Amino acid sequence: MRQKKVSAANVTVLERLRTAGLRPTRQRLALAKLLFARGHRHVSAEQLFNEAKGHRVDVSLATVYNALHDFTAKGLLREISIDSSSSYFDTNTGNHHHFYFERSGHLEDIDDNQVEIAALPEAPGGAEISRVDVIIRIRA
Amino acid sequence: MRQKKVSAANVTVLERLRTAGLRPTRQRLALAKLLFARGHRHVSAEQLFNEAKGHRVDVSLATVYNALHDFTAKGLLREISIDSSSSYFDTNTGNHHHFYFERSGHLEDIDDNQVEIAALPEAPGGAEISRVDVIIRIRA
DNA sequence: GTGTTTGCAAAGTGTTTGCAATTTA
DNA sequence: TAAATTGCAAACACTTTGCAAACAC
Numbered sequence: 001m002r003q004k005k006v007s008a009a010n011v012t013v014l015e016r017l018r019t020a021g022l023r024p025t026r027q028r029l030a031l032a033k034l035l036f037a038r039g040h041r042h043v044s045a046e047q048l049f050n051e052a053k054g055h056r057v058d059v060s061l062a063t064v065y066n067a068l069h070d071f072t073a074k075g076l077l078r079e080i081s082i083d084s085s086s087s088y089f090d091t092n093t094g095n096h097h098h099f100y101f102e103r104s105g106h107l108e109d110i111d112d113n114q115v116e117i118a119a120l121p122e123a124p125g126g127a128e129i130s131r132v133d134v135i136i137r138i139r140a
Numbered sequence: 141m142r143q144k145k146v147s148a149a150n151v152t153v154l155e156r157l158r159t160a161g162l163r164p165t166r167q168r169l170a171l172a173k174l175l176f177a178r179g180h181r182h183v184s185a186e187q188l189f190n191e192a193k194g195h196r197v198d199v200s201l202a203t204v205y206n207a208l209h210d211f212t213a214k215g216l217l218r219e220i221s222i223d224s225s226s227s228y229f230d231t232n233t234g235n236h237h238h239f240y241f242e243r244s245g246h247l248e249d250i251d252d253n254q255v256e257i258a259a260l261p262e263a264p265g266g267a268e269i270s271r272v273d274v275i276i277r278i279r280a
Numbered sequence: 281g282t283g284t285t286t287g288c289a290a291a292g293t294g295t296t297t298g299c300a301a302t303t304t305a
Numbered sequence: 306t307a308a309a310t311t312g313c314a315a316a317c318a319c320t321t322t323g324c325a326a327a328c329a330c
Contacts, residue, residue, distance in 0.1 A: 023329060025285060045320080060287045065320065070285095081224030084294090086319060099263065102270060116259035121250055123239065123278050130242060130279035138263050139270035163304060165310060186294080200312045205295065210310095224319090226294060 020074035030057040031067045035077070040092040042080065042107040048089075080107065082135060097134040110136065160214035170197040171207045175217070180232040182220065182247040188229075220247065222275060237274040250276065 013032045017024040034051055035041065043051075049064045068089050071077040077089045082100050088107060095112040115134050123129050153172045157164040174191055175181065183191075189204045208229050211217040217229045222240050228247060235252040255274050263269050 023284065025328075027286070046318095062288075062321080063286055066285080079224075081221060084221030084224055084227045087224045108264065110261055114259065114261040116257070117255070117274075118258040119254070119256035120276065121254040123276065124248065127278045127280045130277040133273075133275040133277065134257075135273040135275070136260065136263065137270040137273065138267045140267045163309065165303070167311070184294090202296080202313075203311055206310080 016076070020071075020076055022070055022074060027057075027059045027063050028067050028070075030055070030059065031064065032071070032076075035071075035089075035091055040090070040109055042088045042090050044086050044088055046086070082107070095131075097136070099136050099138055101138045101140070103140060110134070156216070160211075160216055162210055162214055167197075167199045167203050168207050168210075170195070170199065171204065172211070172216075175211075175229075175231055180230070180249055182228045182230050184226050184228055186226070222247070235271075237276070239276050239278055241278045241280065243280060250274070 013029055013036060014024045016036070017028055017032060022028060030052060031048060034048065034055065034057075035043065045061065045064050045068055048068070049059070049061050052059050052064070068077065068079075072079050072089065075093060077091060078093045080088045080090050080098070082088070082098070083105050090107075090109075092109055097110040097112070097115050099108040099110060100106075101108070117132065117134075120132065153169055153176060154164045156176070157168055157172060162168060170192060171188060174188065174195065174197075175183065185201065185204050185208055188208070189199070189201050192199050192204070208217065208219075212219050212229065215233060217231060218233045220228045220230050220238070222228070222238070223245050230247075230249075232249055237250040237252070237255050239248040239250060240246075241248070257272065257274075260272065
């Protein structure tokens, strides 16, 4: 039974990596499983590295960085840098915004349809807007 | 004449530091003059350090960091971290937003009244919103 | 086999710290 | 003189890099 679960998760994640054009190596599979197992998450490299260790996944920190960047490059993750001390990677790659809890550094997603922007300035020189990020800072 | 100009700028900046409760030391005065000389700016510590060197202002990098943080703590600057590689300090401390040019890393202010937010979610647990940052990312 | 990915340790950035010497009030 | 500030060099945290060994296809 446990066997079956793990195996099913493996297949899903494996397909996901393949589709993205990433070789499903043992390390990438394990990390992707941790990342995409359930719900949306915001993780730092260090966090994911420790989580992997906790799950007896043998992987080096450099590989975690590689994987996070590879995943990001292929659109499986989105990088966020609100706090300059370290980068966070968001498993939610769709349109959305963030609450940022200043005291704890914690991030929380805000669904796109909860924020309504009525007016925006033109981009200088008619340049293309890549996206609009709204960050609601919470002092507590 | 040149003498007079510099002196006048000195007085203004000096008052500004005193009012903020910061001792107007030679270094802080020089840095504040560079920062607040004209218009609003976004500077990194390294940038300001180099600018100071260019103006024959003898100051250490550590002091630049100290000054930037002290100025920020006293409300003379606002810290921005969009790009995780380094922090920027904004001489515009009023309500406003930013264009972020992804290619160059350049920042540009957007006046508060150019952005109109029609709907915002409630902060979780009714927490206090410290502020709302809107970042328009330009892919070019 | 061939090209990709990994792991390690070393190097790199940007930033902070400890502390003696200097400066300000 | 007392307290704040500076400068230096060392320490830091996070991230990237170079390269040989291991791996996927």
